[in-house]
Structure formats: C-alpha cells, structure tokens
Amino acid sequence: MHKKSSLSRRHFIGLVPAAAVALNACNTDAAENQIPSPDYSIPESGFHGREENKRDWRGDNRSGRVVFLSHCILNQNARIVHEGDFPAMMEPLIEYLKEKQVGLIQMPCIELYVLGLGRFDVRPGMESPAGMKRLNRLIDDQIFTMREYLFQGFEIVGILGKQGSPSCGVTRTWLDDIQQDGQGVWIRELKKRLEAEKLDIPVHGVADFKQDETIKWLEERLKEPYDKSSFSASM
Template identity: 30%
Template sequence: MNRGKKVIVLAHCILNQNSVVYPYGKNMKEFKKFIMESLEQNIGIVQLPCPELRAYGLKRWGHVKDQFEYREMEDIIKKLLKPYVDEIINYKNNGYEIEGIYGIKGSPSCGISLTCRGNWSGEASSYESIEDIKSRVKMVEEKGIFMEIFEKLLFENNIEIKFLDVEDWKSFD
C-alpha cells in the first residue's frame, strides 16, 4: 500500500487557467513546481470548482467581492462547497491529513490574504471612464467570498485547516 494519507485542496484555476476571467491566464508551468512537489511527496490533490465559472460562465466580466455579497450567490457557493466539506470530514474521520487549502491572491472569490473590493454596480457606461472604474478597486486583507464561506463551513464542523495563497507557497514540510 502506498497511500500518502495527505491531501491538499486547490482553487480550480491552479490546475486549469482556462477558467480565469478573459483575457487573463497564466502559463500552467508557473504552478509546475508546486504540483510536482505535491506529487513527489505523495500528496493527493483535490480540485475545487470555480465559483465564477459556474455562476457566470467564460464570458463573465471581472468582478469585485462586493458584487458577490448577496444571499443567492452565497447559496450557490454553499451548494458548490457542501460535497467538499463532506469529503474533508470523511478524510479526517479516516485519519487523513488535509495539508492546506490553496487560493489565488487578490481574487474576489478565492483570495486568501488579499481580495479586491470596489464600489461598482450597474452599467459600465455610467462611469466617467475605464480609469474611473479601475480607480475604485482596492486590495484589502481579507478572504474572497468563496474561501470565506469555505472557512465558515469548516469551522461549523469544528475543522481548522491552513488557508494559503498559492503565490505564497514555498515548499511542503
């Protein structure tokens, strides 16, 4: 038997940059070291769903966290996360370690140490200019909505797991 009994949980786009807001998208090689070290250390990988892709599709606009803070979006996120919370409980009850949950710095959904906020709503044409729109965005030190709700759901089940931005990953212990 060669089960490592260790698992990491990743924001969807760490394994699939096709899901990010157009026209962004990193070369997947940027995550190669992180992924390869997980495999070398026999750590299993669980990929979360991309909440923005599920809710708004590939043609979505970029968003800020404020736009996701309404009850129906929170319900969508909870529904997406429930099977993953259950899976984590199952792993833990069977002696597996969840080594960490990895997000994307600055994302309104999956940011861990930083997310973006802004006073945005309605028609883009109702703003003075693109610069006007951009100037309203700021990075704040809090989780994106998806990871925030994930942490709450785990907490309600008495589970504490390390949350990290993949950009801050150094090396597994």
C-alpha cells in the first residue's frame, strides 16, 4: 500500500500521536489487555480436536486445498486512501487460484478493523495496547480456523500477505515513512502465533505488480495433486 502515500501520510502525520493516545485511552488498564487463551469448546456442538468430530470429506467435490489471503488481495476497497491499485482484486493471482481449485480464505483487513477505512498512519495505532488487543483477537480466530482445517485433513497451501504494508508486509513493510525490509505488524504477530502453536504453514508476500512471482511460488507448492487419503476420518 504504500508507495504512493508518502504525501498523504506526511500531511496527516501530526495527527498520529493524538490518534494513538485516543486509542490507548480506551484501554489504560494493562490487565484489561491480557487476552486469556481462547476456549472454543461449545458442548454438544463440536470443537476442533475431537476425534468424534472428524469427518470423511471424500464424498463430494471439494478440492481439499485452501489458502489464507490478506484481505485486500480480494478487496481493494479496504485499502488506505489513494492506495487501491486495482478496482476490486488482484486478478491474475485470483484467476490462477481459481484455475487450480484452491479455496480462498480472506483474512480480515486488520487496519480497517483497528483503525477504520479513513486511517492515515497505521503503526502507532496498531502497536498501541488497544490495537494489539484487537489484533490478537483476530489472530485467535485465524489460528482456530487454520487448526480446524489441518485437523480435518485439509491442506493449507500458504498464507499470502501483502508486500510493503505496515501490517501485512512479509519481507517488505512501511516503517518510518518509507518502504523498507521488514515485517508488518499483523504478519509479525501471526507468525509468532504460528510458531508458538507449532503450525508449519508457509507465509509469502504478494507484490501488487509482481503477482507472477507469487504464482511461481504457488506453482511449486501445487505441483503434486492433493492426496485425498488424508481427508479420511480414519486417518
């Protein structure tokens, strides 16, 4: 998101501390920001990790493969002002995934969720206690979903972030008013959780105008057809 926004960012930079203070003021109590481990148990309704809830998925046409995507790969309308590079989505990449029959799981746009559509500079808000609290809540949801797909025998092809973003950048991010090497806040925290949960899911950054590089990366991962035997409840 971030190559064109230096002017707009600089224009608004003076407002950033006030925004961060306002966000923090909602949550001054540090204890309140501690997030307990989520308990997803819903008695009698199903929960991942229970053998009795494991199903045999081979009886229909589903492909067994999914990919997790940064939200704006599918919806450019979520981007910060002046950074929508395409009318709606990254079409070459999405077309490729459609052709390969990989299910698309659109992660939430964390900047929109924490700071709104009219955000102007994201790091101070995202890194604030209130921002991190919201971010961790959404990471819980994504981790739950990933664990459930894996438990049921599906393949998660990868997690696709968005290069250059202060939130979703994987190896390139926006920091100190320039694009540079590094991770965005969402990807950094998500990767910490993946590691803590011992989930070995590759994370790759998509560059707006180099989608072919991501397609090549995916080609490697999709070389072999998915082995549906792991789809069986008896595994």
